[in-house]
Amino acid sequence: MRDRTHRTGPPALRRALALFGAMALALVLAPTAPAQAFPASTRAQLVSFLNGISGQNMLSGQHNREPNSDPTKYTRVAQSITGQTPGLWGGDFLFDSADVNARQTMVNEAIRQWQGGSVVALTWHMCPPTMGSTCNWDNNIKSHLTDAQWNELVTNGSGLNNAYKNRLAEALPYLRQLQSAGVPVLFRPVHEMNEGWSWWGGRPGANGSRKLYQITYDYFTGQGLNNLVWVWNVKDVNMGSIADYWPGASYVDVASLDIWVKLEPSQSDYQAMLNIAGGKPIALAEVGRVPSPTIMNAQPRWAWWMVWAEWLTDPAYNNNAAVQASYFHSRVFNRGEFSIGGGGGGGSRTGAITGVGSGRCVDVPSSNSTNGTQLQIWTCNGTGAQSWTVGTDGTIRALGKCLDVNGGINADGTKVQLWDCTANNANQQWTYNATTRRLTNPVTGKCLDATGQGTADGTKLQVWTCNTQTNQQWTLPA
Incomplete structure (x- = not known):
């Protein structure tokens, strides 16, 4: 986040229609009626969707900071x-008394946004556990704990550790409302943890800022919340050292970067995030400048x-x-x-590919995600390693x-692998026959x-002359 002392159809046809709508919106500043609403969904469905669009598409997003009493203030500006x-709609639990008192208004809007067809992302600028639930920006959010206070904070069962968990408990009823409403949330705690x-x-190492993130994860998952998509976050500073803040793959669903030191993410920033994510989705959780078409083409994996x-x-x-561009x-x-909730993006379908007997998935x-990794079958487990998006392309x-x-070689036994997606690559094209349940690569036949x-x-996967054996029979996501 920036310092609060800063002042506060076809493309051409689509643009023309939307800009006509923008003139009307500028007059009324009212949210547009959703073109497609989302049903109640799960964390797994949202993670699968993000995996499915990775490298193809990305969501536009707008954060709505203060006031929580008007939680679409800046979304309406984007519409106009x-x-x-x-x-994507972004909200914040925030810290001053007026915004804390309006958290219910913010959460009500989060539910409306999801049901209207926008993904929900939540941040929390949280008051330190050394004080009460409300505070101010300059003296409290931007304060510094002593080393002794920090060590107490990350020590289970200590006074400050319990105070921190009590602070987390303040958000628990709201997050449970979202879970009950079927709203999966991109949740980004302890954000920009690599800067102080x-x-x-700003505390690297095992007992540093990443430990506080782990405590947050363990607390909320221990309370039975299963609708949170865990978004780990750093800022575009000292990118060569971000591994000092990585909490471990089991704690992360999405690795995200905030761009504030630069106007746009550099190619080295992009590669650093791909490297740390290890195949998980990556995202630009905060930007000041809207990413240009050039950046989006050069860095297509931002979700x-x-x-x-x-x-x-x-x-x-x-x-x-x-x-607009x-x-x-x-x-x-x-x-x-x-x-x-009903499939993947843009008409695609996302989920497990099952076959070769009960409970076996393509894995x-x-x-x-290294290029050349040979695929296999494995007991179905609902992880991202078994979440496949069958695209319209x-x-x-x-x-x-x-x-x-591999290599587009048509010999029996050629391995089927994971590889970077490239446009019009015949080695990556598949057709499905729902009657025979076979997946065929047309270029090799x-x-x-x-x-x-x-x-x-x-058991490894390969291509083979098509036959009627059950080891070539697969069921795609619905």
Whole structure:
């Protein structure tokens, strides 16, 4: 986050229609009617969706900072500029008394946003556990705990540790409301942990800021919350040291970056995030400048970007033409252009590919997204390594990569692997026959096959001359 002392159809046709709508919106500043609402959904469905769009599409997003009594203030600004509703709505539990008292209003809006067709992302600028539930920015959020206080904070059962968990408990009723309403949440605690502007950040190592993130994860999951998509977050400083803040893959669903030191993410920033994520989705959780079409083309794995509040109209960062160009870029999903809960984005379907007997799924071994990883079958477990998006472009994707025939070789036994998705790559094209249940790669004319008609965990996948054996029979996501 920036310091609060800063001032507070076809593309051409689509743009024309939306800008016509923008003129009306500028007059009434009212949310547009959703083109497609989301049903009650799960964390797993949202994670699967993010995995499925990785490398293809990204969500437009807008944060709504103070006041919580008006939680669409900046979303309405985005609508007035573009005629579109962002694909992602951002909210914040915040810290001053007026905003804390309006948290219910903010959470009610989060439910409306999801039901209207926008993904929900929540942040929390939290008062330190050394004081009460409300506080101010300069003296409290931007304060610093002593080393002794920090050590107490991360020691289970200590006074400050219990005080921190009691602070987390303040959000518990609201997060449970979202869970009951079927709203999965992109939850980003202890954000920008690699910089020390906040009381929670700037402490590397096992007992540093990442430990506080782990405590937060363990507390909320221990309370039975299963609707939170855990978004780990750093800022674009000292990117070579972000591993000092990584809490471990089991604590992270999405790795995200905030861009404030620079106007746009550099290619090295992008690569650093891909490296740390290890195949998990990555995102731009906060930006001042809307990512340009050039950036989105060069860095296609960002799953979303979220503009921070009033920076949308700050002339040092954005102008209306640039904002419109980003919202109308071919990679970008705005509200109404994707679905979650009934499948994947843009008409695609996301979920497990099952076959070769009961309870067996097509699986990426150890979630290893390295090019050339040979795929296998494994007991179905609901992880991202078994979440496949069957696209309308003929590809089948997981962990941001494509199901690929090694070298396009048509010999029986050629391995089926994970590989970077590339446009018009015939090795990555698949057709499905619902009657025979076979997946065929048209360029080789061969079918996806479990080696040796095996059914055991770890049986490798290959292409083979199509036949009627059960080791070539698969069921795709609904």
